Amino acid sequence: AQSVTQLGSHVSVSEGALVLLRCNYSSSVPPYLFWYVQYPNQGLQLLLKYTTGATLVKGINGFEAEFKKSETSFHLTKPSAHMSDAAEYFCAVSTSASKIIFGSGTRLSIRP
Amino acid sequence: NAGVMQNPRHLVRRRGQEARLRCSPMKGHSHVYWYRQLPEEGLKFMVYLQKENIIDESGMPKERFSAEFPKEGPSILRIQQVVRGDSAAYFCASSPVDREGNTIYFGEGSWLTVV
Numbered sequence: 199a200q201s202v203t204q205l206g207s208h209v210s211v212s213e214g215a216l217v218l219l220r221c222n223y224s225s226s227v228p229p230y231l232f233w234y235v236q237y238p239n240q241g242l243q244l245l246l247k248y249t250t251g252a253t254l255v256k257g258i259n260g261f262e263a264e265f266k267k268s269e270t271s272f273h274l275t276k277p278s279a280h281m282s283d284a285a286e287y288f289c290a291v292s293t294s295a296s297k298i299i300f301g302s303g304t305r306l307s308i309r310p
Numbered sequence: 311n312a313g314v315m316q317n318p319r320h321l322v323r324r325r326g327q328e329a330r331l332r333c334s335p336m337k338g339h340s341h342v343y344w345y346r347q348l349p350e351e352g353l354k355f356m357v358y359l360q361k362e363n364i365i366d367e368s369g370m371p372k373e374r375f376s377a378e379f380p381k382e383g384p385s386i387l388r389i390q391q392v393v394r395g396d397s398a399a400y401f402c403a404s405s406p407v408d409r410e411g412n413t414i415y416f417g418e419g420s421w422l423t424v425v
Contacts, residue, residue: 241401241416297366298414302352
């Protein structure tokens with residue numbers, strides 16, 4: 199079975215600062231890993247995903263994440279936060295044969 | 311190419327009534343998933359369906375909840391005899407036959423309020 203843990207239910211950074219949202223996963227087989235973003239009262243939008251190949255994955259809106267097998271992590275980063283990045287971010291894991299399991303989410307706030 | 315369509319977007323039901331939530335997957339997608347998001351909580355998997363077949367319903371409550379994805383028409387999530395605790399956002403997602411590395415695409419959600 200797979201599981202995912204997001205460290206920090208709420209992260210606040212200043213505009214222009216580095217964004218780091220942490221995600222650790224558990225999987226007995228090679229995982230597929232995802233980050234989704236949710237704006238208020240909307241559905242989830244895929245930011246980026248890792249399936250195979252290059253471990254550094256670039257997504258939309260300047261976000262990227264690195265798959266680190268040794269650390270079972272898939273942290274999301276963005277070099278410079280923008281006010282429009284304020285949203286809820288979900289990390290998710292699955293395998294080729296399973297459903298996608300989501301973490302509990304991290305709410306990102308941006309301070310002017 | 312239209313995305314995943316859910317309706318209604320907002321639904322209010324009195325305790326004991328039935329709620330029906332509909333989901334039309336993206337064109338060409340044959341897999342549908344339902345997730346529930348309670349206030350201030352993450353997404354909880356409920357059920358995974360293909361046309362006329364339930365693949366995984368391990369997240370569905372044992373009573374009052376059912377889901378279907380008929381050969382024709384949208385997927386339906388049905389909640390009978392709703393209670394206040396059913397108030398939540400219900401999200402549908404779909405994926406294509408080859409599941410593109412398991413990528414799923416979400417609808418805008420249906421917000422159920424039980425009064």
